[in-house]
Amino acid sequence: MANFAKPNVPRFSVDVYQNEYLPEGGSEVNAIVTVTATGGGTLGSAVSAPVYPPGGRPSAAVAIMVDCSGSMDYPPTKMRGARDATAAAIDTLRDGTLFAVIGGTHVAKEVYPGGGRLAVADATTREQAKQALRRLSAGGGTAIGTWLRLADRLLSAADVTIRHGILLTDGRNEHESAEDLRATLDACAGRFTCDARGVGTDWEVKEVTGIASALLGTADIVADPAGLAADFTRMMETAMGKEVADVSLRVWTPVGTAIRFVKQVAPTVDDLTGRRTEAGPRAGDYPTGSWGDESRDYHLCLTVPPAGLGQEMLAARVSLVVPQPDGTAQNLGAQGLVRAVWTDDMAASTAISPQVAHYTGQAELAQAIQKGLDLRKAGDFDGATAKLGRAVQLANASGNADTAKLLAKVVDVVDAVTGTVRLKTRVAEADEMTLETRSTKTVRVKK
Numbered sequence: 001m002a003n004f005a006k007p008n009v010p011r012f013s014v015d016v017y018q019n020e021y022l023p024e025g026g027s028e029v030n031a032i033v034t035v036t037a038t039g040g041g042t043l044g045s046a047v048s049a050p051v052y053p054p055g056g057r058p059s060a061a062v063a064i065m066v067d068c069s070g071s072m073d074y075p076p077t078k079m080r081g082a083r084d085a086t087a088a089a090i091d092t093l094r095d096g097t098l099f100a101v102i103g104g105t106h107v108a109k110e111v112y113p114g115g116g117r118l119a120v121a122d123a124t125t126r127e128q129a130k131q132a133l134r135r136l137s138a139g140g141g142t143a144i145g146t147w148l149r150l151a152d153r154l155l156s157a158a159d160v161t162i163r164h165g166i167l168l169t170d171g172r173n174e175h176e177s178a179e180d181l182r183a184t185l186d187a188c189a190g191r192f193t194c195d196a197r198g199v200g201t202d203w204e205v206k207e208v209t210g211i212a213s214a215l216l217g218t219a220d221i222v223a224d225p226a227g228l229a230a231d232f233t234r235m236m237e238t239a240m241g242k243e244v245a246d247v248s249l250r251v252w253t254p255v256g257t258a259i260r261f262v263k264q265v266a267p268t269v270d271d272l273t274g275r276r277t278e279a280g281p282r283a284g285d286y287p288t289g290s291w292g293d294e295s296r297d298y299h300l301c302l303t304v305p306p307a308g309l310g311q312e313m314l315a316a317r318v319s320l321v322v323p324q325p326d327g328t329a330q331n332l333g334a335q336g337l338v339r340a341v342w343t344d345d346m347a348a349s350t351a352i353s354p355q356v357a358h359y360t361g362q363a364e365l366a367q368a369i370q371k372g373l374d375l376r377k378a379g380d381f382d383g384a385t386a387k388l389g390r391a392v393q394l395a396n397a398s399g400n401a402d403t404a405k406l407l408a409k410v411v412d413v414v415d416a417v418t419g420t421v422r423l424k425t426r427v428a429e430a431d432e433m434t435l436e437t438r439s440t441k442t443v444r445v446k447k
Helices: 077-092 123-133 144-156 178-188 205-214 225-240 346-350 354-377 381-398 401-407 429-437
Strands: 011-017 028-038 060-067 098-104 108-112 162-169 193-199 219-222 244-252 258-266 283-291 294-303 312-323 329-342 411-415 420-423
Touching: 011 312, 011 354, 028 244, 028 312, 028 329, 028 354, 060 077, 060 144, 060 225, 077 098, 077 123, 077 162, 077 193, 077 225, 098 123, 098 144, 108 123, 108 144, 144 162, 144 178, 144 205, 162 225, 178 205, 193 205, 193 225, 205 219, 205 429, 219 225, 219 429, 244 258, 244 329, 258 283, 258 354, 294 312, 294 354, 354 381, 354 401, 354 429, 381 401, 381 411, 381 420, 401 429
Parallel strands: 011 329, 060 098, 060 162, 162 193, 193 219
Antiparallel strands: 011 028, 028 294, 098 108, 244 283, 244 312, 258 294, 312 329, 411 420
16 A cells, blocks of 8 residues: 555644623523634544545545436436536545445435445546446436435445535435434434535425534535536535544533533534533533534533622533544544633623624524524515514624525515515525525624
C-alpha cells in the first residue's frame, strides 16, 4: 500500500456567549455555543492515524440515490436533469473515494458498480458510472426507506472515515408507510449522513426535511431540474471537504441541573434534545455529524437550582468527542464553560445576550413560517396572516434578507417593522415549498 502523508490534526474551538447573571431566585440559563473547525485533516495523535489519500484527506464513501419512479418522466427533463446532476456529482468525486449509484423506485437497485460493492473513483470508474447512468429509465413507485437501507448496506461495508448519502426524489413516499420510513431513519441514524433534495413540486416537504434532519444532512428544493447539476456539484464538493465524522457535543452538568434543550441554531435550526445518548455520570452526547472547515452555533438552555446572591456555579461544560472503535470516545481538546452568577444588580441580571436574543428570534422565525404555512393550507387565513406577519417582522429585525425575500412571494408586505402583511391570493407552489423547505435557514449574529 502506498505511504501517504500523515494527516493534519484538526483544530476545534468552542466559544460561549451568554449573560451569566441571574436575579435572586433565577434558575434559567441560556448560552450560545459556537463550534469552529479549522485546519483540515483527521483525528490527532491520540489514536494511531489510518492511511488516507494524498494530502492527508480522510477516506470517504458516497452513495447517490436517484429517484427512478414513473413520475420522473413527467416532464422528461426531470429524469434527464437527474442523470446530468449525478454525472456532475461523480465528476466532483476525489480520486480514491468509494462510491455507488442507486436507482430508487418501490425497490432499490444498484446502478453502479453492482454486486454489493463500491467503486473506487478514478477516470475509468467515473466514465463507467456515467455510461451506466444513461441506462436509467423511469417506472415504478416510491419507497425511500428501501433506497436508504441499500445505501447503508453498501456504505457500512467500507472501511472509511466519512460515509455520506445524496438522495434525490420528485414525489411522495407512497409505497411504504410513514412508520417504515421512520424505522429506517432510526436504523441509519449515526451510520451515515445524507443530503436530501426534492425536484419539482410534487414531493412532500416534511418528508424530505425529515430525512435530512434525521441523518444530519441538508435539505433543499430544486424547483427547476436545470438547476440540479449545479446543486449536486456543490453538495459533493461539501461532502469531499468533510474531514472528521461522528462528532458529538458532550454536555456535562452538575447535580441538580436539568437540560431543557440543545438546538443547532446556525446554519440551520435543528433540535437535538431528543437525540441525547448518555455518556457517563451527568454527561450526554448530542450528534452533530461530519465536519469540514466550518463553524456552527448551538443554543443550550438549562435549569439550575437557585442560589443566594453572590453565589456562582458552573452550569455546564461543553466539549467535543468522536467515538473510537473500542467503544471509548476521543476528546477533541476544545471546551466551553457555561456559568451562573446570582446578583441583585438589576441591569446585569435583566441584560439579554445579543447572541441568545438573535437565535431565539431565528428559531421563532422558523416556527412562525412553518405554522403560518400549515394554517394557510388548512384554510385558517387569519391565523396564517398573523403567523406570517410575525415571520416578516422577525426576518426584518434580524437582517435575514434571504428569508424576507421568500416571504415576500407568499405575502404582500405592508409594513415589515410591525409585521403587517396580506396573504397573496395566488402563490406559485414552488415559492410556497421553497419558503417551507428553507424556513430553518438562519443568519449568523452580527459580531
